[in-house]
Amino acid sequence: MTSSIKRRLPDGQLRFGLMWFNSQTPYLTSAVAAKTNPPVLDVSTQIVLARAAESAGFDFLFLADTYVGHGEHNARIGHAEPRLYSPVWGAVLATATEHIGIASTLHTKYLPPAVIARMGANLDVVSGGRWAWNIVPGTMDDAIIGMAPLDHAERYAHATEAVRAVKTLWQSRGEPVEFEGDFHRFSGRLIGPHHIQEPWPLLFNAGVSPAGQQLIATECDYGFFTLVDDLDKVRGPVENIARLAVEAGRDPKEVNLIGTVAVVMGESRAAAEEHFAQLRDSIDMDAARAWASNFLGRSQTYRDTHGDAELDAAARSVGVASGAKVLLGTPDDVAEQILAIHRETGLRGYQITPLTWSEKEVLQYGEVFDVLERAGVWTPPHKRGFSW
Numbered sequence: 001m002t003s004s005i006k007r008r009l010p011d012g013q014l015r016f017g018l019m020w021f022n023s024q025t026p027y028l029t030s031a032v033a034a035k036t037n038p039p040v041l042d043v044s045t046q047i048v049l050a051r052a053a054e055s056a057g058f059d060f061l062f063l064a065d066t067y068v069g070h071g072e073h074n075a076r077i078g079h080a081e082p083r084l085y086s087p088v089w090g091a092v093l094a095t096a097t098e099h100i101g102i103a104s105t106l107h108t109k110y111l112p113p114a115v116i117a118r119m120g121a122n123l124d125v126v127s128g129g130r131w132a133w134n135i136v137p138g139t140m141d142d143a144i145i146g147m148a149p150l151d152h153a154e155r156y157a158h159a160t161e162a163v164r165a166v167k168t169l170w171q172s173r174g175e176p177v178e179f180e181g182d183f184h185r186f187s188g189r190l191i192g193p194h195h196i197q198e199p200w201p202l203l204f205n206a207g208v209s210p211a212g213q214q215l216i217a218t219e220c221d222y223g224f225f226t227l228v229d230d231l232d233k234v235r236g237p238v239e240n241i242a243r244l245a246v247e248a249g250r251d252p253k254e255v256n257l258i259g260t261v262a263v264v265m266g267e268s269r270a271a272a273e274e275h276f277a278q279l280r281d282s283i284d285m286d287a288a289r290a291w292a293s294n295f296l297g298r299s300q301t302y303r304d305t306h307g308d309a310e311l312d313a314a315a316r317s318v319g320v321a322s323g324a325k326v327l328l329g330t331p332d333d334v335a336e337q338i339l340a341i342h343r344e345t346g347l348r349g350y351q352i353t354p355l356t357w358s359e360k361e362v363l364q365y366g367e368v369f370d371v372l373e374r375a376g377v378w379t380p381p382h383k384r385g386f387s388w
């Protein structure tokens with residue numbers, strides 16, 4: 001296998017990630033979708049889909065993760081449970097592919113910095129320099145881990161210090177280090193292997209609150225948020241992250257913001273709309289309600305973004321790709337919608353959240369990317385050294 005080290009290239013062009021197929025129906029609380037998707041725990045399914053994403057032209061696969069599910073109804077239909085543990089399956093996907101980035105979630109609250117640094121360095125080696133860390137402070141899994149909750153501000157203070165501690169370990173490359181923080185204290189030397197990417201693996205964070213955005217702008221390369229229909233709510237975070245990055249002494253192009261969007265493609269716009277209507281009508285409301293209350297309970301910013309709708313309305317919206325905007329139509333239509341969002345908001349990063357999964361559907365994104373290339377906003381990964 002010839003692997004390529006992914007280098008950061010802040011060129012202002014569009015980048016695309018794929019929210020990964022990590023449970024039987026990860027982004028639609030629907031038993032119908034679960035039945036039509038291929039078996040999620042089958043390693044050969046994972047390999048086929050990962051190779052399809054790489055050949056279509058995606059930049060990275062994003063493995064979100066938590067330790068707990070959303071209840072019996074979600075487990076019954078295969079929504080978010082059972083769920084792939086992201087560092088372990090990240091290694092599987094890395095060995096199946098050559099150039100695409102692999103982002104695994106590791107929670108700063110649950111793992112000591114040396115464990116994260118060592119796991120990350122090994123995943124970077126396994127992938128040949130293509131691994132990224134999705135930094136999650138940790139909230140909803142505290143009870144099963146046996147930890148007391150931290151309030152929001154303290155959680156981000158803890159996470160920010162953990163990220164600096166992990167960077168300190170990575171930078172040391174086996175030399176002795178000493179770290180004295182408010183939450184983390186350690187000394188000694190961490191054994192290799194050491195990471196391949198410079199200065200360290202790429203860092204993602206999906207914090208949407210002011211504290212989360214500060215962490216993204218000061219410490220990370222990529223930030224995430226859910227792209228909603230109201231484009232004013234998209235422009236705000238784009239401008240805010242750029243301003244915070246400048247305040248932190250960074251080039252705003254170094255910090256790329258990624259909006260998650262759902263996509264349903266069809267042979268015509270009408271066919272895509274009809275397919276989407278069928279999928280939306282297939283939602284299991286018990287599972288959707290449980291997911292919506294967990295999701296909205298997680299963040300004040302989510303509640304502000306999705307409004308104070310009563311639970312069933314929220315479940316119908318959040319049950320489909322966490323309430324993200326849905327792009328519908330032929331590959332040409334979808335590309336036009338991405339271009340319109342890009343032109344109107346300046347957003348350069350997009351994370352596609354498919355509602356159903358097959359090799360054919362993943363490959364079809366290549367047709368979307370072709371249109372974007374002709375429009376001059378996207379360069380195929382192989383023409384830019386498979387850079388981030």
Ligand SMILES: Cc1cc2nc3c(=O)[nH]c(=O)nc-3n(C[C@H](O)[C@H](O)[C@H](O)COP(=O)(O)O)c2cc1C
Pocket residue numbers: 063064065066105134135136137138139206207208209210211212213224225226260298299300301
């Ligand atoms: C695209 C995306 C991916 C996320 N991935 C995870 C994840 O894997 N695990 C997790 O516990 N939280 C995840 N989150 C939640 C965020 O870590 C964060 O808690 C949430 O966006 C609320 O932001 P705040 O903590 O700044 O209020 C994700 C959010 C988004 C938008």
